[in-house]
Amino acid sequence: MKKFVNDPKSFVPEMLEGVALANPDTLTYVPAYNLIMRTDAPRADKVSIVQGSGSGHEPAHVMAVGKGMLDAACPGDVFAAPPMDYVYETAKLLASDKGVLLLVNNYTGDRMAFDMGKEMAEADGVRCEILTINDDVAVQDSTWTVGRRGVAGNFFVIKAVGAASEQGADLDELLRIGNKVNDVTRTMGVALTACTPPAKGSPLFELGADEMEFGVGIHGEPGRERRALASADQIVDDLLGAVVPDLPYASGDRVALMVNGLGGTPISELYILFRHAHRRLAEQGITVGRSYVNEYCTSLDMAGASITLVRLDDEIEGLLEAPAEAAVRVF
């Protein structure tokens, strides 16, 4: 296994301790609950925003804790939703007079943990609401599953409610905004290689040298189908071909365009995808108003990428433009 790891069992806590050591002035680490929280949270005049999910998707979500983003993140082990206990304790620690907003990517494990944790926190008098994110268009027949998955589009929900909460929005308003952003956000991804979970020590699935997994999930779940490798431009056409008609995004729309790396793909390649996506959208009369090219929600060391579109209006664009700070900063 070609990884920087000590004991795989301490992969998550060591990472979290690293995040805390790198941000001593802004972040607090509570080891008992895998909890990274802002040092200045909870604030009585601000709704606390929390997201948990499996680990292995960094910078989501522990490195997205900070001003204008999340107030806390309580991740589980690699690819495993946090235990309900972490959710419960986190909600209590973050309890604010204005309430706690729990962001949940739509997976069975995450939903169960947050439902149970919320119930327990409410029993203790903490006001909580759950906002479910489900932007992945790869999941088609949702009657058989828990429905569409939450993937890289969660960044936009976090950013929007994070900005609005700094501006004083209350819990109902944040639910409205978060749901509104989720409703106009669509994503689809592709894997060129499998990822290797540290505890497993070998690739999660087999992918031939000339194959790619089209519509892959961020836990390496197989997607729509396995396909022959194609050129960067062709892959963009196919991803947009799934994403654009889904909302649909139409001529005259102004969008945010995100090309998200899945962990093992260098940023140079992400810009090659971005270039073609931008051109294709322009041909369809869709204007890219805001651009995001980086890693936002990864799948460990998987080579691959996802494309997300968000239909912008003045409210959403204003919230996306607002300043933010988090551990994933570069400068």
Added chain:
Amino acid sequence: MKKFVNDPKSFVPEMLEGVALANPDTLTYVPAYNLIMRTDAPRADKVSIVQGSGSGHEPAHVMAVGKGMLDAACPGDVFAAPPMDYVYETAKLLASDKGVLLLVNNYTGDRMAFDMGKEMAEADGVRCEILTINDDVAVQDSTWTVGRRGVAGNFFVIKAVGAASEQGADLDELLRIGNKVNDVTRTMGVALTACTPPAKGSPLFELGADEMEFGVGIHGEPGRERRALASADQIVDDLLGAVVPDLPYASGDRVALMVNGLGGTPISELYILFRHAHRRLAEQGITVGRSYVNEYCTSLDMAGASITLVRLDDEIEGLLEAPAEAAVRVF
């Protein structure tokens, strides 16, 4: 080859076009010279700062063009220094009354291209100075080579001279600052896997499943020695064991600590390295004043990392703290 690529020959121009499309308000792309420059450069009241080098190290340097950082970057092909012509034309386009500072990572090809380009630009009346960066402690017997290589430490030189130039420093002052930062900056890296240049289509070198390349260069050049894979903590100990005594960094020092990913390593693992480096330095009485954990100077899709230390004083820390903006932004 598991890469997002169309024709390998258009890898660099397509990436650059993507960078420009994603930053329409701030960056201009001049295809003839692989040139990405600030839309507001050159400014008569500011020294223009330029860096070129081979491509494949993104975000260095094209994604580091922006306010408080570089004014322009003119990269060559993947792992190949830019032709002297690019340097010459770039220097002319960026010519400012206050002069042009050319940052050069210390490699034979880069030095020759910049020396020749500078001579030609000077013949046209452009005032230029070259500042050479050579932070890589992996190169030991420098009498046989062109000397130490410039690697991820170049970020700190860019950041410091970028900040100072915004504050009005003249060319001599920038040379002083840049050399001062370079003099207190040391880096060493390790590769867990080889990288695959797009035009080659296969890994640049062979690395066994249980091997790592200790002291690797950012072009995949072999480093100090091939070693057996080790734990994250052991690798940090070995890297710091080469970096710390080199300056040396000593008890009482305050440093910037950078853990830089080489392209294929997820940020979670970088934080595992950071954690242990921070603890080890603390044990040695060295205080981490500023932390940098991300990708700064990569080697395509290589799994690996480097550790950089910069000894801080008030002047350097002030310049590192100054605001900056570049395409590598996340929000």
Added chain:
Amino acid sequence: MSLTRTEWVVRTIAETAIENEKYFGDLDSVVGDGDFGYSLARGFEKLLDGWDDLDRSDTGTFLKRTGMVIASRIGGTSGPLWGTAFMRAGASGGDAVARLRAAIEGIKARGQSDVGDKTLLDALVPLTDRLESELGDGASAEQAMRAAAVAAREAADATSDMVAKRGRASYTGERSRGSVDAGATAVAVLAERISETWQKQGAAS
């Protein structure tokens, strides 16, 4: 079932899950995300860490406490599901079959799932059915358990022909056919271990 026997069964489940961490994880990575073995092993390790301090007032309380540790310390889907199962088993009272029925209802409610969805239910329900019929036919606990383990194994193997409708594997649709469900196979492995070691433990309980 006596408290001693219950303690032994839970301990056997815990130890077997820890031993099979890699195997269970590999099963989950065929069409899932590979964390199942890890999640169970870490959770049951935590259970064993606090083993001596578990409230042993009676069998029901012991099972409830076990469930609470699991639910609060295992992540993924398995924490809530397995935790709920143990808690419901503890709360239900009655004999082993009654407790298993309560556990099954808990899993169905929590997971919004049923037999046929290609989950652990597809081994746990046949196991319970066989246990009940064997005991009804007058078999000894050991004989009944042996038959139940066989039923669990057959049912787990049969999940290979099913399409997953719940859990991470369900995203793969038709592609989930051809490999057994990790949760169901885990149930079979645990049942076999309990059955195989039942007699050894016999003297003590």
Added chain:
Amino acid sequence: MSLTRTEWVVRTIAETAIENEKYFGDLDSVVGDGDFGYSLARGFEKLLDGWDDLDRSDTGTFLKRTGMVIASRIGGTSGPLWGTAFMRAGASGGDAVARLRAAIEGIKARGQSDVGDKTLLDALVPLTDRLESELGDGASAEQAMRAAAVAAREAADATSDMVAKRGRASYTGERSRGSVDAGATAVAVLAERISETWQKQGAAS
């Protein structure tokens, strides 16, 4: 050397470098960074793109223009080195040997390198020495070129025993021993091609 013959030699070098892109790149990736073949091929492609427009006033001018295109369009170490070599060959005047000597001095100056550093000089200098001695012994151009190509090949192969002291490969120190230098081998390949096709071209020049 006539302008026609010179044009043909340069064109042969360009075409051979383009054909050998992969081979030269693979040689450079043993202890270097693998870009040598790509750099040369892209640069010589650019030369051929503008081939008809190159100033052909005389042999010297033609070589200088060739060098300027290469220096300004090939990146890496090879652009400045090969560009300088052609420019100096053009500027020097004299016969082919004199021009080659000027090219060698240009490379040494630009690269701060010398024979023995495991670079293309280690093939180019023996090639030039042999060319000079054969011509001095009264050999025909074709005979002399054939001998020079053999000398270049032997010298290129012998770089395998050397430790690189210049270029990217020098960072590997002792590890550079055991593989031939990419630049020196390229010189041998180019010389062999020129020698092999010299006669075919004979009628025209």
